[in-house]
Amino acid sequence: MPRITLGRLPFENLRRKPFRTAALVIVVTMLTVAFYGGALLATNLKTGLNSMQERMGADLMVVPQNTGSKAEALLTSGTSSTFYFTNDIVKLVAGADGIGQATSQTYISSLAAACCDEKVQIIGFDPATDFVIEPWITSQYDGTLKDGEVVAGANINVSENGAIRLYNHDFPVAAQLAATGTSLDNSVFVNENTIPAVVSYSAKVGHAAIPQEYADKAVSAVLIKTADGYDAHTVAGNIAKASGISTLGYVYPGGVTASTRASLNALVGYAGLFLAVFWTMGLVVLFAVFASSMNERKREFAAYRIMGATRGMLVGLIVRESATIGLIGGVIGIAAASLAILPFNTLIGKQLQLPYLQTGIVTVLALVVAGLAFAVATGLIASIATAVKLSAPETYLTLREGE
Amino acid sequence: MAVLEIHDLTREFKRRGTPFAAVDHVNLSVDAGRFVAIVGRSGNGKSTLLNLITGLLKPTSGTVSVDGQVVGSLGDRDMARLRNRTIGFVTQSATLLANLTVLDNVILPAVMMGEPLAEESSDAGRDDCHPTRNGNESDLDMPDVIAPAEEEPAHEDGLARRARMLLESLQVSDLADCYPKELSGGEMRRVSIARALMNRPKLLIADEPTGDLDADSTAIVMRLLRKTADSGAAVLMVTHDPDALDYVDLTWRMDRGILTAV
Numbered sequence: 001m002p003r004i005t006l007g008r009l010p011f012e013n014l015r016r017k018p019f020r021t022a023a024l025v026i027v028v029t030m031l032t033v034a035f036y037g038g039a040l041l042a043t044n045l046k047t048g049l050n051s052m053q054e055r056m057g058a059d060l061m062v063v064p065q066n067t068g069s070k071a072e073a074l075l076t077s078g079t080s081s082t083f084y085f086t087n088d089i090v091k092l093v094a095g096a097d098g099i100g101q102a103t104s105q106t107y108i109s110s111l112a113a114a115c116c117d118e119k120v121q122i123i124g125f126d127p128a129t130d131f132v133i134e135p136w137i138t139s140q141y142d143g144t145l146k147d148g149e150v151v152a153g154a155n156i157n158v159s160e161n162g163a164i165r166l167y168n169h170d171f172p173v174a175a176q177l178a179a180t181g182t183s184l185d186n187s188v189f190v191n192e193n194t195i196p197a198v199v200s201y202s203a204k205v206g207h208a209a210i211p212q213e214y215a216d217k218a219v220s221a222v223l224i225k226t227a228d229g230y231d232a233h234t235v236a237g238n239i240a241k242a243s244g245i246s247t248l249g250y251v252y253p254g255g256v257t258a259s260t261r262a263s264l265n266a267l268v269g270y271a272g273l274f275l276a277v278f279w280t281m282g283l284v285v286l287f288a289v290f291a292s293s294m295n296e297r298k299r300e301f302a303a304y305r306i307m308g309a310t311r312g313m314l315v316g317l318i319v320r321e322s323a324t325i326g327l328i329g330g331v332i333g334i335a336a337a338s339l340a341i342l343p344f345n346t347l348i349g350k351q352l353q354l355p356y357l358q359t360g361i362v363t364v365l366a367l368v369v370a371g372l373a374f375a376v377a378t379g380l381i382a383s384i385a386t387a388v389k390l391s392a393p394e395t396y397l398t399l400r401e402g403e
Numbered sequence: 404m405a406v407l408e409i410h411d412l413t414r415e416f417k418r419r420g421t422p423f424a425a426v427d428h429v430n431l432s433v434d435a436g437r438f439v440a441i442v443g444r445s446g447n448g449k450s451t452l453l454n455l456i457t458g459l460l461k462p463t464s465g466t467v468s469v470d471g472q473v474v475g476s477l478g479d480r481d482m483a484r485l486r487n488r489t490i491g492f493v494t495q496s497a498t499l500l501a502n503l504t505v506l507d508n509v510i511l512p513a514v515m516m517g518e519p520l521a522e523e524s525s526d527a528g529r530d531d532c533h534p535t536r537n538g539n540e541s542d543l544d545m546p547d548v549i550a551p552a553e554e555e556p557a558h559e560d561g562l563a564r565r566a567r568m569l570l571e572s573l574q575v576s577d578l579a580d581c582y583p584k585e586l587s588g589g590e591m592r593r594v595s596i597a598r599a600l601m602n603r604p605k606l607l608i609a610d611e612p613t614g615d616l617d618a619d620s621t622a623i624v625m626r627l628l629r630k631t632a633d634s635g636a637a638v639l640m641v642t643h644d645p646d647a648l649d650y651v652d653l654t655w656r657m658d659r660g661i662l663t664a665v
Contacts, residue, residue: 003506003507003510003514003560003562003563004503004507004510004511004514005514006514006515006517009503009511012502012503012507013502015502016501016502016582017502299496299497299498300498300500300501302459302498303494303498303499303500304500304515305459305483305486306457306459306486306492306494306498307486307487307511307512307515307598308483308484308485308486308487308488308512308515308516309483309515310479310480310483311479312479312480313483313515
């Protein structure tokens with residue numbers, strides 16, 4: 001065994017007091033789990049929200065009467081839905097003032113499918129007018145979506161033969177998209193020409209998604225980008241006037257994002273407050289444990305002084321002990337939180353009912369570094385006062401106190 | 404030449420708001436090679452005086468000089484160096500480090516300053532505290548129960564060899580790998596003495612070094628302290644043990660903080 005050195009001393013002290021060391025490490029671990037885990041969850045929620053915002057594209061959605069909440073749920077992370085107009089809504093809307101771009105989409109909620117845990121949201125879009133789905137799809141799939149083909153969201157399990165089975169029919173998958181953290185990850189996209197076929201397959205299995213007579217003209221929503229200088233609410237008023245229908249439903253995706261962001265900010269705020277209180281309590285516990293153990297160690301520190309340790313050496317000794325505890329607790333805490341969060345993104349997103357998207361590796365690494373720094377700093381803050389006190393100039397009095 | 408010089412040294416404390424002098428205008432000089440004892444009743448300032456000498460307490464007035472350096476004028480780093488390299492201190496209470504083995508406890512002062520002692524490796528075989536090891540030069544003062552030192556493992560360096568020799572000379576070398584909690588009070592005392600001698604101090608201060616020891620162990624320790632003085636160190640000891648006084652050159656008495664020659 002190598003002889004004792006000043007550098008090895010803190011580790012010997014920690015090794016020979018396993019119970020005290022373990023207690024301190026556990027406290028730091030708990031604080032790190034709260035800090036790093038909380039920060040990772042908050043970051044993922046914000047990433048999901050930003051992703052949702054990027055995918056919105058439209059300023060206004062015109063939907064059938066009383067389906068606004070379904071449409072909002074579809075935008076965030078709610079359950080899949082089927083709803084549709086029975087009239088030619090695209091034509092009625094088109095005449096309104098203030099519309100920059102307009103495109104229609106059709107939403108069909110499938111039966112539970114082999115590919116997925118839950119129902120799949122089928123979204124039909126019009127490639128000719130689309131300005132919402134296509135830019136996103138083309139960023140990852142540069143082909144043209146053929147009739148009968150689908151583009152699958154990130155959470156859809158595509159079979160080995162490159163298809164998904166819906167309504168007892170295998171739809172070839174042209175591409176699979178990256179995760180967005182929204183309900184779009186559980187959706188499949190088809191061009192509008194495929195919708196009648198989907199309806200037909202659904203009818204064949206006895207669960208017609210849409211009555212056959214509306215199959216080739218069903219539109220669930222008209223998505224509108226307002227012309228420059230027009231407010232979405234003003235355009236909604238114009239649409240009501242132009243169509244002569246006062247009972248249309250309107251969804252303002254910007255407002256949905258804003259309200260989701262507000263909920264998220266409130267959640268993060270509360271979590272931050274909880275974390276601050278938790279951290280303060282943890283710091284007090286650590287401080288108390290350090291202070292009481294240091295009281296027990298007065299004689300030991302007096303012995304160091306007698307042997308010729310400077311005050312700086314004593315402070316350094318305690319700092320290295322507490323930093324080591326912080327580092328061990330930090331590593332364990334980060335590993336535990338990572339294991340609890342990183343593999344379960346989909347489940348967490350589903351439980352939170354909020355847009356939730358795993359942030360990139362660089363951000364995760366930055367959080368890991370911040371988490372470690374936090375853990376080490378917590379250990380240091382808790383011990384530094386005791387270190388200064390123990391290195392008091394009149395060591396004999398410290399020795400007497402320790403007796 | 405005086406290794407220790409104390410001039411008009413006073414240290415006051417307050418007890419229930421009333422100041423009193425635990426050490427009262429003390430003057431003392433101890434030359435190299437001299438073994439001096441201080442006797443006196445408990446609570447009369449003997450331990451306070453030793454702690455003032457080692458700089459672990461600050462005087463109210465007066466000065467202490469060790470090896471030509473005025474203790475009160477030194478900064479923390481220089482004072483620490485003086486304590487480490489010039490002074491060896493055997494405290495009254497047990498101050499062995501519970502988390503280190505006996506051997507590491509003894510070695511620690513030698514590595515404390517981060518630089519090895521100049522002669523640590525070169526004269527590892529020379530030990531002024533240890534009886535001769537080849538059997539040709541017998542030391543009549545030392546008991547014949549001291550066994551020849553065992554051959555140290557080849558990987559051990561000079562510091563470990565010296566530490567083992569010191570433990571051997573105090574008959575506790577078999578405890579080298581034990582932790583302090585496994586030792587008796589007397590064994591801890593002897594290990595503390597070995598630790599104080601590790602850096603070959605010019606001034607050895609011992610506060611009741613035979614307090615927990617039986618007669619045989621007392622004899623071993625006192626012969627070692629005598630030998631330390633004979634090899635050129637100044638030794639200052641506080642004791643209540645009349646048997647210990649047989650080994651010293653000079654005895655002082657401390658009464659209510661005042662030091663007088665016996």
